[in-house]
Amino acid sequence: MGSITLENVRKSFGSADIIQGASLEIEDGSFVVFVGPSGCGKTTLLRLIAGLEDVTSGQIRIDGADVTDVPPAKRGLSMVFQSYALYPHMSVRGNIAFGLKMAGMPKGEIDRKVEGAASILNLTPYLERKPRDLSGGQRQRVAIGRAIVREPKAFLFDEPLSNLDAALRVQMRQEVTRLQKQLATTAVYVTHDQVEAMTMADRIVVLNAGRIEQYGSPLELYEHPANLFVAGFIGSPKMNLIGREVAGQFGAATIGVRPEHITVARDGEGWEGTVGVAEHLGSDTFIYVDVPQVGTLTARTVGELGIRVGERVRLRPDQRRIHRFDTEGRALAA
Amino acid sequence: MATQQTRTLGRVLIAPAVALLFVWMIVPLAMTIYFSLQYKNLLNPGEESFAGLDNFTYFLTDPAFITALINTLVLVGSVLLITIVLGTFVALLMNMPIYGRNIVRLMVIAPFFVMPTVSALVWKNLLMHPVSGLFAWLMSSVGLEPIDWFTNYPMLAVILIVAWQWLPFASLILLTALQSLDEEQKEAAEMDGAGAVSKFIYLTLPHLARPITVVILIETIFLLTVFAEIFVTTGGGPGLQTTNLAFLIYQAALLQFDVGSASAGGLVAVVIANILAFFLVRIVGRNLEA
Numbered sequence: 001m002g003s004i005t006l007e008n009v010r011k012s013f014g015s016a017d018i019i020q021g022a023s024l025e026i027e028d029g030s031f032v033v034f035v036g037p038s039g040c041g042k043t044t045l046l047r048l049i050a051g052l053e054d055v056t057s058g059q060i061r062i063d064g065a066d067v068t069d070v071p072p073a074k075r076g077l078s079m080v081f082q083s084y085a086l087y088p089h090m091s092v093r094g095n096i097a098f099g100l101k102m103a104g105m106p107k108g109e110i111d112r113k114v115e116g117a118a119s120i121l122n123l124t125p126y127l128e129r130k131p132r133d134l135s136g137g138q139r140q141r142v143a144i145g146r147a148i149v150r151e152p153k154a155f156l157f158d159e160p161l162s163n164l165d166a167a168l169r170v171q172m173r174q175e176v177t178r179l180q181k182q183l184a185t186t187a188v189y190v191t192h193d194q195v196e197a198m199t200m201a202d203r204i205v206v207l208n209a210g211r212i213e214q215y216g217s218p219l220e221l222y223e224h225p226a227n228l229f230v231a232g233f234i235g236s237p238k239m240n241l242i243g244r245e246v247a248g249q250f251g252a253a254t255i256g257v258r259p260e261h262i263t264v265a266r267d268g269e270g271w272e273g274t275v276g277v278a279e280h281l282g283s284d285t286f287i288y289v290d291v292p293q294v295g296t297l298t299a300r301t302v303g304e305l306g307i308r309v310g311e312r313v314r315l316r317p318d319q320r321r322i323h324r325f326d327t328e329g330r331a332l333a334a
Numbered sequence: 335m336a337t338q339q340t341r342t343l344g345r346v347l348i349a350p351a352v353a354l355l356f357v358w359m360i361v362p363l364a365m366t367i368y369f370s371l372q373y374k375n376l377l378n379p380g381e382e383s384f385a386g387l388d389n390f391t392y393f394l395t396d397p398a399f400i401t402a403l404i405n406t407l408v409l410v411g412s413v414l415l416i417t418i419v420l421g422t423f424v425a426l427l428m429n430m431p432i433y434g435r436n437i438v439r440l441m442v443i444a445p446f447f448v449m450p451t452v453s454a455l456v457w458k459n460l461l462m463h464p465v466s467g468l469f470a471w472l473m474s475s476v477g478l479e480p481i482d483w484f485t486n487y488p489m490l491a492v493i494l495i496v497a498w499q500w501l502p503f504a505s506l507i508l509l510t511a512l513q514s515l516d517e518e519q520k521e522a523a524e525m526d527g528a529g530a531v532s533k534f535i536y537l538t539l540p541h542l543a544r545p546i547t548v549v550i551l552i553e554t555i556f557l558l559t560v561f562a563e564i565f566v567t568t569g570g571g572p573g574l575q576t577t578n579l580a581f582l583i584y585q586a587a588l589l590q591f592d593v594g595s596a597s598a599g600g601l602v603a604v605v606i607a608n609i610l611a612f613f614l615v616r617i618v619g620r621n622l623e624a
Contacts, residue, residue: 050525052525071524072521073524073528077525079521081518083516085519085521086522087519087522087537088519088540089543098526099527102526
């Protein structure tokens with residue numbers, strides 16, 4: 001069990017409103033990712049759920065019970081910190097066992113649980129080591145071990161993978177996702193990396209300047225961004241946003257076309273422009289084209305087209321996948 | 335890292351300083367060793383002669399030596415205990431976000447700036463004086479008999495004065511250590527259900543192990559040579575009750591004018607200081623860092 005409900009939660013530090021009224025329903029067993037640019041309040045929101053910060057107003061409920069004023073330890077949540085926050089003077093065993101020891105569990109049971117968690121995370125050979133003798137990935141696993149051993153109602157992750165190198169991050173990403181599915185425990189995960197968000201989440205919360213911009217499944221956000229911010233934030237390379245007359249032709253203030261939904265050809269229909277930059281990744285090519293009256297558009301093509309800088313090309317957007325936005329930046333119905 | 339050239343240059347540049355420090359240290363040491371092997375009394379100038387180890391025998395077999403040694407250890411041990419236990423407590427309090435924290439910190443540090451002679455005088459005449467002291471007034475105002483500190487509890491009085499002087503040092507070092515304790519670790523412990531006491535025992539205390547070792551080491555070095563406080567307040571008495579090694583050496587040199595014996599005592603004190611420092615660091619280091 002572990003459903004979390006936020007009801008109009010606000011958080012201010014002095015006169016600065018960090019969270020401006022967040023309402024959210026996190027279902028039991030789901031993997032929810034908070035994503036947004038730096039300073040959008042995603043970590044603060046997570047800390048409010050954890051109880052490490054006091055809410056200014058609003059209510060937080062876990063399994064229906066109001067926990068707004070309940071101290072962190074009593075909320076039945078466990079957290080994985082960005083710095084891992086392992087206790088440096090304790091062995092791996094001591095670190096994982098600490099929460100259980102504080103709960104006054106008998107020693108035999110603690111050992112059994114610690115060893116169980118260690119074997120899930122492949123930490124058994126390292127149980128007697130100190131954190132400083134472990135690699136980054138191992139420390140990360142100890143931090144996760146410390147979280148799972150308490151069998152919490154939900155895991156809270158605060159950018160846990162940001163200190164790992166790229167290859168390890170991909171591997172840990174899969175491990176965390178698999179572990180979460182295996183334990184079927186609710187997880188709330190904070191990241192600024194939209195790739196992490198898209199790959200790990202059942203549902204994503206996009207935050208911007210203390211507001212929830214959209215809450216939905218990764219594909220929903222990709223296919224139906226609710227506003228310009230989400231449209232620009234989700235997807236890589238970024239969605240092309242085109243205003244002025246071109247958008248007017250589609251009956252919108254702004255239209256958006258994803259680079260992968262633009263077909264590049266040397267002739268035929270579409271916007272004509274000059275290739276400014278071409279990035280050849282082997283599998284894909286990103287082409288940045290200067291189109292008069294429209295601006296610089298990014299197009300993504302699969303494989304190699306042999307297009308060179310300075311060539312004149314035609315860009316043809318997929319008509320069914322054009323996103324339209326009104327003057328306020330909200331999405332218009334298709 | 336460094337090339338051969340920069341290493342050589344570094345050595346050449348640092349050589350004068352090292353040479354100066356070496357001379358600075360070796361000359362007094364050599365002179366002390368020389369005098370400790372001589373019969374030399376300032377009352378009988380011109381009658382110096384080689385004494386062998388007689389001065390050491392004389393100093394070490396003097397019944398006052400054992401008393402002074404015990405007094406020294408009691409003084410050092412008690413002050414260390416008081417300053418570290420109380421210092422940890424004060425540091426914890428100063429680390430809390432309270433209004434006017436900077437002023438509180440300044441006031442806590444203040445005793446460290448008062449020179450030992452002055453603080454001893456203040457304690458002797460304004461605080462612990464059996465007739466005009468503040469403590470005496472406090473005691474008599476609640477109907478109790480004032481305590482004559484320097485007559486009845488001379489050692490305790492000296493310990494209190496010295497501990498008062500060194501408490502700021504311990505507090506300050508421990509406070510800076512507390513400030514470097516990782517916030518996220520504290521929060522992790524909080525999430526793990528650790529209360530204030532558990533957090534202190536399992537997180538703060540192990541974190542303070544190193545700075546505590548540093549405090550013990552530095553304080554020991556200075557506490558072994560406490561002199562002004564004793565000189566000003568009790569003059570080593572009553573009897574030998576507050577005579578420590580430093581004061582005993584002073585007596586030999588400047589009350590009996592026996593330079594040879596005082597030099598021998600000085601060397602003995604150096605050896606004892608080293609032994610003590612060595613064991614203290616080991617014991618404390620092992621116990622707290624485990």
